[in-house]
Amino acid sequence: MAPPFDSAQGRPRSYRCEALTLKNAPLGEADLLMTLYTREQGKLRAVAKGARRSTSKFVGHLEPLTLVRLSLAQARNLDIITQAQVSESFAALKGDLSSLAKGLYLAELVDGFGAEAHANQALYSLAVETLNAIAGTPDAELLLRYFELHLLEVSGLMPELYHCVQCRHELVPGCHRFSPNLGGTLCLDCTPTDARLRPLSLRALKVLRLLHRSNLAELPALQMDGALAGELKALLTTTVEFWLDREIRSHRFLEHPRHWTKEAPLTFSRSP
Numbered sequence: 001m002a003p004p005f006d007s008a009q010g011r012p013r014s015y016r017c018e019a020l021t022l023k024n025a026p027l028g029e030a031d032l033l034m035t036l037y038t039r040e041q042g043k044l045r046a047v048a049k050g051a052r053r054s055t056s057k058f059v060g061h062l063e064p065l066t067l068v069r070l071s072l073a074q075a076r077n078l079d080i081i082t083q084a085q086v087s088e089s090f091a092a093l094k095g096d097l098s099s100l101a102k103g104l105y106l107a108e109l110v111d112g113f114g115a116e117a118h119a120n121q122a123l124y125s126l127a128v129e130t131l132n133a134i135a136g137t138p139d140a141e142l143l144l145r146y147f148e149l150h151l152l153e154v155s156g157l158m159p160e161l162y163h164c165v166q167c168r169h170e171l172v173p174g175c176h177r178f179s180p181n182l183g184g185t186l187c188l189d190c191t192p193t194d195a196r197l198r199p200l201s202l203r204a205l206k207v208l209r210l211l212h213r214s215n216l217a218e219l220p221a222l223q224m225d226g227a228l229a230g231e232l233k234a235l236l237t238t239t240v241e242f243w244l245d246r247e248i249r250s251h252r253f254l255e256h257p258r259h260w261t262k263e264a265p266l267t268f269s270r271s272p
């Protein structure tokens with residue numbers, strides 16, 4: 001049966017979607033403000049009325065890191081969740097503190113990179129598949145590196161790993177560096193003035209290439225020493241943070257353009 005339409009806007013008044021819950025926050029006396037990443041329309045903020053009451057039908061359905069099927073009703077500001085059905089609670093992941101911390105880090109990145117009203121099914125699938133993998137892996141640190149690299153890729157920000165981003169020459173093994181802000185690898189001859197250069201070892205470069213061309217199901221069990229694991233973590237988190245910072249600032253600009261007429265662009269992103 002076709003959903004009832006809002007004749008004024010030509011949009012359905014109620015709709016369904018599949019979503020991963022990213023976070024929730026108290027709203028008013030008993031409501032929850034939910035931040036969701038949906039398969040159908042990307043990031044979505046919606047309200048679950050009365051969800052903080054112990055008798056609510058939503059209890060246990062809307063905690064962070066839960067896959068849910070939702071029914072929603074359109075509203076003037078934030079849409080309202082009318083029904084929620086859990087399809088995956090990730091109980092094993094939530095039962096282990098280290099796995100839970102990794103899951104919440106993943107949710108934070110999806111929140112940061114996901115755009116509202118813009119579906120990205122590759123990002124949705126990547127998030128769900130990585131959460132499943134983390135739940136079944138005691139040492140899931142490499143999974144986070146996999147997630148960060150593929151998150152950049154599905155967001156259109158994949159770093160170059162084979163050529164110098166400046167002169168485009170193919171990299172000579174052992175003679176390379178990395179620049180998060182210029183989009184990947186550089187040869188030793190190129191030193192653009194605005195590059196934030198980092199050293200990049202040959203073995204770290206090989207792991208990055210391997211992570212990029214692998215999928216989660218066939219990810220090899222790599223034995224990495226502390227130095228290599230630390231190098232990869234620093235490189236990928238720096239790159240993700242660089243883009244996140246830019247994205248967050250651009251989102252703020254879109255949401256609060258009046259700030260930009262009163263203040264210099266860099267001042268309102270900091271606390272006074």
Ligand SMILES: [Zn+2]
Pocket residue numbers: 164165166167168169186187188189190
């Ligand atoms: Zn070069």
